[in-house]
Amino acid sequence: MGTNVRVLAAMSGGVDSAVAAARAADAGHDVTGVHLALSRNPQSYRSGARGCCTLEDARDARRAADVIGIPFYVWDMAEQFHTSVVDDFLDEYAAGRTPNPCLRCNERIKFAAVLDKAVALGFDAVCTGHYAILRDGALYRAVDDGKDQSYVLGVLTAEQLAHAMFPLGDTRKADVRAEASRRGLAVADKPDSHDICFIPSGDTAGWLVDRLGCAPGDVVDESGAVVGGHDGAYAFTVGQRRGLGLTRPAPDGRPRYVLAVRPVERTVTVGPREALRVDRIVGVRPRWAGRPPVDAVRCRAQLRAHGEVHRAVAELDGDELTVSLDAPVEGVAPGQAVVLYADDERVIGSATIDRTYRAAGMSV
Amino acid sequence: MAYLDHAATTPMLPAAIAATTAELGRVGNPSSLHTPGRAARRVVEESREALAEGVGARPGEVVFTSGGTEADNLAVKGLYWSRVAADGRRRRVLVGAGEHHAVLDAAAWLSREQGAQVEPLPLDAVGRVRLDALAESLARDPGDVALVSVLWANNEVGTIQPVAEIVELAHAYGIPVHSDAVQAAGQLDVRFATSGLDALTLTGHKIGGPVGAGALVLRRDADVTPVLHGGGQERDVRSGTLDAAAYAGFAAALTEVVAGRADEAVRLAGLRDELVRRVLDAVPDAELNGDPDPAGRLPGNAHFSFPGCEGDSLLLLLDARDVFCSTGSACSAGVAEPSHVLLAMGASEERARGSLRFSLGHTSTEADVDALAEAIGPAVERASRAGVAAHRVS
Ligand SMILES: Cc1ncc(COP(=O)(O)O)c(C=O)c1O
Numbered sequence: 169m170g171t172n173v174r175v176l177a178a179m180s181g182g183v184d185s186a187v188a189a190a191r192a193a194d195a196g197h198d199v200t201g202v203h204l205a206l207s208r209n210p211q212s213y214r215s216g217a218r219g220c221c222t223l224e225d226a227r228d229a230r231r232a233a234d235v236i237g238i239p240f241y242v243w244d245m246a247e248q249f250h251t252s253v254v255d256d257f258l259d260e261y262a263a264g265r266t267p268n269p270c271l272r273c274n275e276r277i278k279f280a281a282v283l284d285k286a287v288a289l290g291f292d293a294v295c296t297g298h299y300a301i302l303r304d305g306a307l308y309r310a311v312d313d314g315k316d317q318s319y320v321l322g323v324l325t326a327e328q329l330a331h332a333m334f335p336l337g338d339t340r341k342a343d344v345r346a347e348a349s350r351r352g353l354a355v356a357d358k359p360d361s362h363d364i365c366f367i368p369s370g371d372t373a374g375w376l377v378d379r380l381g382c383a384p385g386d387v388v389d390e391s392g393a394v395v396g397g398h399d400g401a402y403a404f405t406v407g408q409r410r411g412l413g414l415t416r417p418a419p420d421g422r423p424r425y426v427l428a429v430r431p432v433e434r435t436v437t438v439g440p441r442e443a444l445r446v447d448r449i450v451g452v453r454p455r456w457a458g459r460p461p462v463d464a465v466r467c468r469a470q471l472r473a474h475g476e477v478h479r480a481v482a483e484l485d486g487d488e489l490t491v492s493l494d495a496p497v498e499g500v501a502p503g504q505a506v507v508l509y510a511d512d513e514r515v516i517g518s519a520t521i522d523r524t525y526r527a528a529g530m531s532v
Numbered sequence: 533m534a535y536l537d538h539a540a541t542t543p544m545l546p547a548a549i550a551a552t553t554a555e556l557g558r559v560g561n562p563s564s565l566h567t568p569g570r571a572a573r574r575v576v577e578e579s580r581e582a583l584a585e586g587v588g589a590r591p592g593e594v595v596f597t598s599g600g601t602e603a604d605n606l607a608v609k610g611l612y613w614s615r616v617a618a619d620g621r622r623r624r625v626l627v628g629a630g631e632h633h634a635v636l637d638a639a640a641w642l643s644r645e646q647g648a649q650v651e652p653l654p655l656d657a658v659g660r661v662r663l664d665a666l667a668e669s670l671a672r673d674p675g676d677v678a679l680v681s682v683l684w685a686n687n688e689v690g691t692i693q694p695v696a697e698i699v700e701l702a703h704a705y706g707i708p709v710h711s712d713a714v715q716a717a718g719q720l721d722v723r724f725a726t727s728g729l730d731a732l733t734l735t736g737h738k739i740g741g742p743v744g745a746g747a748l749v750l751r752r753d754a755d756v757t758p759v760l761h762g763g764g765q766e767r768d769v770r771s772g773t774l775d776a777a778a779y780a781g782f783a784a785a786l787t788e789v790v791a792g793r794a795d796e797a798v799r800l801a802g803l804r805d806e807l808v809r810r811v812l813d814a815v816p817d818a819e820l821n822g823d824p825d826p827a828g829r830l831p832g833n834a835h836f837s838f839p840g841c842e843g844d845s846l847l848l849l850l851d852a853r854d855v856f857c858s859t860g861s862a863c864s865a866g867v868a869e870p871s872h873v874l875l876a877m878g879a880s881e882e883r884a885r886g887s888l889r890f891s892l893g894h895t896s897t898e899a900d901v902d903a904l905a906e907a908i909g910p911a912v913e914r915a916s917r918a919g920v921a922a923h924r925v926s
Contacts (some may be wrong), residue, residue, distance in 0.1 A: 200848070239848075239851060239852070241844065241848055242845075243844065244844075275577060284918075285845070285918045286918075287916075288915075288916070288917035288918035289845055289849060289914055289918045290849075290914055291846065339640075360690075
C-alpha cells in the first residue's frame with residue numbers, strides 16, 4: 169500500500185494497538201482510531217476486572233488517540249461480538265470442542281464486521297496491534313517469537329489480508345513498550361491482557377457452568393468403566409490432566425488424561441498419556457492466506473496458540489483438510505485451529521480441527 | 533468548519549468572557565466579611581439580580597448551582613424529599629418520558645433507593661408530553677404525587693412542551709412543577725413568574741456563558757431539601773463557595789441573550805428552515821423528527837433520521853468534512869445508545885440509531901448550512917453502505 173491510505177486503527181486501549189496506530193500515522197497514512205465496545209455491560213471495570221472492553225480501556229484508547237493526534241470514535245460491536253464470538257464460544261464448548269475466541273474475533277469481528285463497515289465508510293485498511301508481518305500480501309510470523317500472533321490471524325483470507333495492516337511484526341514487545349513511552353503514550357506500562365476478554369475473572373470453567381448449567385455425568389476409562397464424576401463435560405479439554413477428580417486410581421497407578429469430551433452423552437473419557445498421541449488431523453472450514461493448495465503440501469502445523477510446530481503434510485479434499493503429522497502429537501483439542509506454515513514462517517492457511525486419529529489409526 | 537452542535541454547548545459570548553475574566557484575577561470569597569469578600573459578594577448579587585431580571589424572577593429566587601445537572605438533581609430530589617417529609621404518601625414522581633438524563637436518572641435513583649414510584653409521562657409522536665395522560669395520572673390519586681418535572685423544550689428533538697397547561701393541571705391539586713429550561717432559555721421567552729412554575733433549571737454554557745455555572749430558580753415558598761450540605765451559602769438549599777467569576781459570565785450572557793432573543797429566534801428559525809429544506813433536498817428519504825410545525829420546536833433545532841444509516845457512521849463522515857453535529861445523547865462509554873426520546877415518541881430502535889441532531893446558535897451562519905448541505909448527501913450514501921455491511925454478520 170502506498171502512502172495516504174485511509175486507515176482505521178482498532179484501538180483496544182492497550183499499548184500494542186496504540187503504537188500500531190501511531191506508526192500508521194507516522195507512515196503518512198490518514199488514520200482514524202476506533203475503540204470497539206464489545207461488552208454488553210461496559211460497566212464491568214467496576215469489578216476491578218481487566219478485559220479488552222471496559223470503560224477504562226475506552227478512555228485509555230481515547231487518550232492514546234489524542235496523543236497521536238488522530239480522530240477517535242467508539243463503535244458499538246457488542247451485539248455482533250456476542251453472536252459471533254461469545255455465543256460461538258459457548259456452542260463450541262457445549263459440543264465438546266475447545267474454541268479460540270481471539271481467532272474467532274479476528275475472523276468475524278475485526279476483519280469482517282469492522283473491516284466491512286470501514287471499507288463502506290471509505291477506509292482502505294484496518295490496522296491492529298497484532299504481532300505479525302504482512303509483506304506483499306503474505307502473512308509471516310513476527311520477529312518476537314514470544315509474542316507472535318500469526319496463529320490467531322491464520323483464519324484470515326487473502327482478501328481480508330489485503331485490507332489489513334500490522335505495523336508491529338518487526339519489533340519486539342519490549343521495544344514497543346519503550347517506543348510507547350517515548351511517544352508519551354500513558355499505556356506504555358499497562359499490563360498485557362492474557363485472559364479471555366469476556367471472562368474477566370479468568371475462571372473459564374466457572375463461567376461455562378454459569379451459562380451452560382450443571383450437566384453431571386461420568387468420567388469413564390477407555391473400557392467404559394466409570395472412574396469418577398463431573399458437573400459438566402464441557403469444562404474439560406482434551407489433554408487435560410489436572411482437576412479430573414477421579415475416585416478410582418488407574419490400575420497401573422499412572423496419571424490419566426482427558427482423551428475425549430462428549431457433552432451430549434455427558435461423558436469424559438480418560439486414559440493414559442500414549443492414548444493422546446495422534447498423527448492425523450482433519451480440519452473443516454479451511455481458510456487460505458493465498459491460493460488454496462492443489463496438491464498435498466509439505467508444511468509445519470501449529471495446533472494451538474503459542475504451541476509447538478510439527479512437520480506435516482496437508483491435503484485438501486473438498487471442504488476438509490487432512491493434516492498428516494510426521495511424528496505423533498499429544499493432546500490435540502478439536503475446536504482449535506490448525507494453522508499451516510511454509511518453512512515455519514509464512515502462513516499458508518488454516519482449518520478448524522474437527523477430529524483426530526490416533527497414531528494406531530483409531531479415531532479419538 | 534460548520535459547528536452545528538450548539539445544543540451541546542455554544543461558544544461564550546464576548547460579554548460573558550469579559551465579565552468572567554475580569555473576576556478571575558481578583559481575590560475574595562463572597563462569604564468573607566472583609567472588603568475583598570464584600571467586593572466578590574457584590575459581583576454575585578449583581579449577577580443574581582441580572583439573572584432574575586433576565587428570567588422574570590425575583591433575585592431571592594435564584595439559587596446558584598454548578599450547572600444544569602446539579603439544578604435538576606436539586607429540584608427532583610429536593611422537592612421529592614421535602615414533599616415526602618411533609619406527607620409520607622407522596623411517592624409518585626411524574627416526569628416526561630423524554631426528559632434529560634439529569635432528571636430521568638435522578639428520578640430513577642429515587643425509585644431505586646428511596647421508594648419513589650416514577651411514572652414516565654408518555655409523549656406523542658412529535659415528542660410532546662400528552663396532557664390527557666398527565667391529567668389521568670394526576671386524577672388517579674393527586675394526594676400521592678410528589679412532583680411533576682417536564683422540560684421546557686426537549687434537548688434532542690427541540691419540541692416545546694405545554695408548560696402552562698402542565699402547571700395548571702398540577703397546581704389544581706397543589707402539586708409543585710419543575711421545568712428544565714436549559715435549552716429553551718437562549719431561544720424562547722422563558723419567564724419564571726408568568727410560567728407559574730415552582731422551580732426552573734438554567735445553565736450558563738448553553739446560552740453563551742461559562743460551563744460550570746447554573747441556577748435553580750426556586751419560588752421562595754417552595755420547600756426543597758438540600759442535596760449538598762456544607763456552608764449553606766445559597767438559602768441553605770445549596771452549599772459550596774460561590775463562583776463570582778462564573779456567575780458574572782452567566783449573567784452577562786443571559787442579559788445579552790434576552791435583549792436580542794426575539795430577533796435571534798427569527799434569524800435562527802430562518803436558518804433552520806433552510807437547513808431542513810436543504811437536507812431533505814439532498815436526502816429525500818430523510819425524516820424530520822420532532823414537531824414539523826416550526827413554531828412547535830426550538831428555532832435552532834433540526835433533527836433527522838436517515839433510514840438505513842447508523843448515526844455514528846454519519847457523524848464520523850461529517851466530522852471528517854469539518855461538519856460537527858450530534859447523534860443525540862452520548863453515553864459515558866461513548867457508545868451511542870438509541871435515544872430514549874425517539875423511542876418514547878414511538879420510533880423504532882433502528883430509526884433512533886440512525887438519527888442526527890443539528891443545532892444552531894449565535895455564531896451560526898448560512899455558510900454552516902451550505903457546508904452541511906454539501907456534505908450530507910455523500911455521507912448518507914456511504915453510511916447506508918456501511919449500515920448494510922454492519923448487519924451482514926457471519
Ligand atoms: C435539557 C438539559 N438539561 C440539563 C443539561 C445539563 O446541564 P449541565 O451541562 O450544565 O450540567 C443539559 C445539557 O446537556 C440539557 O440539555
